[in-house]
Amino acid sequence: MAASPTEAAQAGEPKGPNHGLRIFIIWLPLAIAADLLIWIVLGPHLPPGSMTDTAHSQQWDILVLGVLAAPVVAFVLVFAGYALIVWRHREGDDEDGPPIHGHTGIQATWITVTAVIVLFLAAFGTYELAWPGFAGAGAGEGPSAIWTPKGGTPLQIQVIGQQWRFTYRYPQFGGFETTSLMLPVNQPVQFNVTSLDVIHSFWAYQLGVKSDANPGVNNIAFTTAKQTGKFIVRCNELCGLWHGAMVNYGQVVSMATFRAWAAHTEVQLAPITALLPAYATVYDPTVIPQINKAMAKSGIAGANGYYYPPNDPVQP
Amino acid sequence: MSLPARIVTLLVAFLAVAAGVAFLVVHYLLASPSTVAFGNGVTPNTGATVNVVMQEDPQNTVTSHPDWVSYFIQDPKTHQWQHTTLFSVPAGSRINMTIYGYDGCTPLRNQVFAQVTGTIGGVAYVDGKPTKVIDSWAGCNVGHTFSIPGLNLNVPMATPSLTANLCGTSPCTSGPHRTMTFSFMTPRSAGTFFWQCRVPCGGGFIDGFGGPMQTFGFMTGNMEVVS
Numbered sequence: 201m202a203a204s205p206t207e208a209a210q211a212g213e214p215k216g217p218n219h220g221l222r223i224f225i226i227w228l229p230l231a232i233a234a235d236l237l238i239w240i241v242l243g244p245h246l247p248p249g250s251m252t253d254t255a256h257s258q259q260w261d262i263l264v265l266g267v268l269a270a271p272v273v274a275f276v277l278v279f280a281g282y283a284l285i286v287w288r289h290r291e292g293d294d295e296d297g298p299p300i301h302g303h304t305g306i307q308a309t310w311i312t313v314t315a316v317i318v319l320f321l322a323a324f325g326t327y328e329l330a331w332p333g334f335a336g337a338g339a340g341e342g343p344s345a346i347w348t349p350k351g352g353t354p355l356q357i358q359v360i361g362q363q364w365r366f367t368y369r370y371p372q373f374g375g376f377e378t379t380s381l382m383l384p385v386n387q388p389v390q391f392n393v394t395s396l397d398v399i400h401s402f403w404a405y406q407l408g409v410k411s412d413a414n415p416g417v418n419n420i421a422f423t424t425a426k427q428t429g430k431f432i433v434r435c436n437e438l439c440g441l442w443h444g445a446m447v448n449y450g451q452v453v454s455m456a457t458f459r460a461w462a463a464h465t466e467v468q469l470a471p472i473t474a475l476l477p478a479y480a481t482v483y484d485p486t487v488i489p490q491i492n493k494a495m496a497k498s499g500i501a502g503a504n505g506y507y508y509p510p511n512d513p514v515q516p
Numbered sequence: 517m518s519l520p521a522r523i524v525t526l527l528v529a530f531l532a533v534a535a536g537v538a539f540l541v542v543h544y545l546l547a548s549p550s551t552v553a554f555g556n557g558v559t560p561n562t563g564a565t566v567n568v569v570m571q572e573d574p575q576n577t578v579t580s581h582p583d584w585v586s587y588f589i590q591d592p593k594t595h596q597w598q599h600t601t602l603f604s605v606p607a608g609s610r611i612n613m614t615i616y617g618y619d620g621c622t623p624l625r626n627q628v629f630a631q632v633t634g635t636i637g638g639v640a641y642v643d644g645k646p647t648k649v650i651d652s653w654a655g656c657n658v659g660h661t662f663s664i665p666g667l668n669l670n671v672p673m674a675t676p677s678l679t680a681n682l683c684g685t686s687p688c689t690s691g692p693h694r695t696m697t698f699s700f701m702t703p704r705s706a707g708t709f710f711w712q713c714r715v716p717c718g719g720g721f722i723d724g725f726g727g728p729m730q731t732f733g734f735m736t737g738n739m740e741v742v743s
Contacts, residue, residue: 360626363725364712365665367628377628379668396625397716397723441730445665445710472631475651 219286220306227278231271238266248408251427251452254338255408261328268317340393340411340419343481349422354388357381358479361393361400361413364442366433373462375479376469381450384458385428393419394482400439404450406431413437418481425452549600549733551740552589554611560743561608561704567592568603571616571693572660572673572713573686576734584728585619585660585717585735588687597687601711601737608704608743610636613662613671615696618688621656621675622717622724629661629714632698634669640698642674650674652715660717662696664739666709671698706743712736 243263250256341347348354358369360377369377381404383389393402393411400413404423411421428451435446453461466473477483517525555566569590576586577599588597605611624630631649632640639646650672652658659675676682676692683691703709713735716724728734 362626362714363723363729367626377626397725440725441736442710442712471649472628475627475630475649475653477627 219282222286223275223278223282226282227271227275230274230278234270234274235267238270239263242266247405249406251406251429251431252338252408252423252425254423255406257328258338258408264324268321338408338410338421338423340421343418343420345390345420345422347422348390349388349424351388351424354390354422355384356390356392357383358481359391359393359402359411359413360483361395361397361402361435361439363397363440364435364446366400366402366435366446366448369476369479370462370466371479374466374470374473375476376466376473377476378465378469379448380465381433381448382458382461383423383425383450383452384455385425385452387455387458388422388424391421391423392481393421396483398439399437400446401436403434403436404431405434407450410436416482416484428452428454549602549737550598551602551604552591552598552600553604554592555604555606555609556592558606558609560606563608563610563701564606565610565612566605567612567614568605569614569616570662571597571688572619573688574619574682575684576686578733581727581734584731586686586728586733587660587713587735587737599687600733601735602732602740603737604740604742605702606743607702607706607741609702610699611702612699613697615662615671615673616688617659617673617675617694617696618683618691619659619673619675619717620680620682621652621659621678622715622719623652623656624658624661624672624714625716625724626714627651627653629663629670630658630672632671634664634667635671635698635700637699640671640696643695644697647674658715660713660715660735662711663714664709664711666707667700667703669700669711670714671696702741704743705741707741709739709741710736711739 243259246259246262246266248255248258250259356371358371359381360367360369365379366381367377367379368381369375391402391404391409391411393413394417395413395415397415399415401410402413402421403410406429407423407425409421409423411419413419431450431452433448433450435443437443439446554568555564558564558566569592571588571590573586573588575583576588578584578586586599587601589600589603590596591598630652632638632647639648641647642650650658652672656678657675658672660673661670662673663670673696674694676694680692683693713729716729717735718724718727718729721727721729729736732738
């Protein structure tokens, strides 16, 4: 190993190369190139797309995080590569390296840069979550929504999770319930998300909407689709054997197409709609008064219309 | 202990552990009901008719869970009832389903599944009578459903009378029952389609959807479409 800097200086030897500057010179163009590629080439294709303002906002968030992360990854790779090439062990060089006594400039730079990044991310994340224009980043707002969209009365769609399928109820069209999810474009939509059994999560991926479906709770989420097309709906909460298969596709269509579909479906499903309970924001699936008599007579369940005896120890 | 004795002891211990692991893997992790093949010899995508016969019972033949409700499938060759919920059918074929409903009633949690969907003509037959909806809240008259979400297929299963003495030994060959028949087309490409019952009939489990509702061989399974 070469002599320490102090010893080298004392011996009058020339100073070694400025490794920091070398690394910086290698890293800077790589970081800029990576960021430009992410921003220009990858950015428009990042998930979840731009079908809604919420989705576009999430796409923007991912883009910002990608642009911030790429230089860090590039620095780690450059530093590791430089170390392997320049600071590798050489034949006959078995001495320890010079002791490190600290470097005020490096320390100050490190603290400043990391503090700026962390504070920026905190401010950016808070702004993105709180900015009303993005409706809480597409998440469910609970039963009392803090933010509601402008532009008239939103279309109400109830999302009902049950093992293992989502069904959708349209209270403004006679309360019909269907396994198809259809939305009109450029129309604010209010999803009223609930469950009939365990916890599910309604995740309309391309809409940028993710809202937990809890039994006995109405979890409200809003969206306004800006483009027509298909989107996928998945359950995002482990809910049993077929959780992974709890998938379906929704569709955003023109207002005219939607109205025609809703009118047709309302008529088509009228016989089954008549059998459904009156529309409500939540349902209690453990108590079904209509079946009280039959259940009590059958003796297969508890009285008073409960599915199971109220004292059943494994019932929630 | 001598060196040979140590080696032998080590080998015996290793083999014992290996045998234990193999037993667990084979009997628990790889254990699966058998698959009943329908339509052997049928050319896929010709619209040929394939008959599938099943029954749903209030109990089963498994000693560890004898009181779990269960489906059975009739082997088309031997006509013996198999305690399985896995079956295969040819692609692009018309499946004529016959399901004998020996089990009693449990109401649907969501009445939207009281309607028949996905069948040819949008209809199922209860003892030969065409039906499109069975209201399980007006009377206790639905025991289970046969539902394939991937095909949007849903058929509620009618039940015997509330006062009937249900079959007590599975697979049931006599006793009060309803006969459900319906037909549907299989997709033209191969794939695996899970099917399930939508009635929360897993009594004693959370929300009635544990136990037999989430175990192959009882109230859920796979329909393998082969081409």
